[in-house]
Amino acid sequence: xxxxxxxxxxxxxxxxxxxxxxxxxxxxxxxxxxxxxxxxxxxxxxxxxxxxxxxxxxxxxxxxxxxxxxxxxxxxxxxxxxxxxxxxxxxxxxxxxxxxxxxxxxxxxxxxx
Amino acid sequence: xxxxxxxxxxxxxxxxxxxxxxxxxxxxxxxxxxxxxxxxxxxxxxxxxxxxxxxxxxxxxxxxxxxxxxxxxxxxxxxxxxxxxxxxxxxxxxxxxxxxxxxxxxxxxx
Numbered sequence: 001x002x003x004x005x006x007x008x009x010x011x012x013x014x015x016x017x018x019x020x021x022x023x024x025x026x027x028x029x030x031x032x033x034x035x036x037x038x039x040x041x042x043x044x045x046x047x048x049x050x051x052x053x054x055x056x057x058x059x060x061x062x063x064x065x066x067x068x069x070x071x072x073x074x075x076x077x078x079x080x081x082x083x084x085x086x087x088x089x090x091x092x093x094x095x096x097x098x099x100x101x102x103x104x105x106x107x108x109x110x111x112x113x
Numbered sequence: 114x115x116x117x118x119x120x121x122x123x124x125x126x127x128x129x130x131x132x133x134x135x136x137x138x139x140x141x142x143x144x145x146x147x148x149x150x151x152x153x154x155x156x157x158x159x160x161x162x163x164x165x166x167x168x169x170x171x172x173x174x175x176x177x178x179x180x181x182x183x184x185x186x187x188x189x190x191x192x193x194x195x196x197x198x199x200x201x202x203x204x205x206x207x208x209x210x211x212x213x214x215x216x217x218x219x220x221x222x223x
Contacts, residue, residue, distance in 0.1 A: 042117070043157070043201070043213040058210070090156055100147040100205040104156035 023091030119214030136202035
């Protein structure tokens with residue numbers, strides 16, 4: 001596989017469920033990101049990891065918990081979400097931190113009931 | 114004041130014409146500027162980056178940066194139906210946060 005892959009592509013969960021989103025990049029990049037995309041809103045940066053260390057938490061509620069076991073894998077653990085958390089969650093990677101040249105995965109469309 | 118202002122459109126342009134997309138940004142030290150294209154149901158894809166004042170051309174695409182006036186533009190020459198997408202401008206203000214605009218939806222009319 002090449003590029004940035006995300007699973008699952010679609011997820012429906014109740015507010016009491018626990019689920020995880022997975023991202024894997026095959027580009028040899030050092031930085032990985034989670035973004036949230038909601039309708040009519042700009043892309044919102046959630047978390048940044050550089051060499052598997054978290055370097056940015058953009059005031060994200062604790063019901064979102066990231067995990068980065070290595071530079072190629074990134075997870076977003078979800079628990080007790082709210083309906084307003086329904087959105088497209090995009091994973092991205094870049095060669096270095098703080099560059100604007102991002103490579104995005106296809107996203108995970110999350111619906112919270 | 115919003116950090117990034119981008120007309121959400123929709124912008125309709127006849128096939129073969131020039132499509133012009135614009136973004137303005139707030140008064141901060143901006144270092145890097147990017148244009149991403151997002152097809153419906155797909156993820157954003159980087160199409161242009163520009164780091165200094167002036168024009169940068171890549172095929173049918175030209176990015177224009179004017180730091181004094183705080184705007185960046187994307188021109189698409191000889192527009193094709195395949196150019197129909199949402200175009201996102203993004204700025205790197207020197208920190209780790211790449212700040213995105215809301216996007217301009219462009220439709221090329223055959």
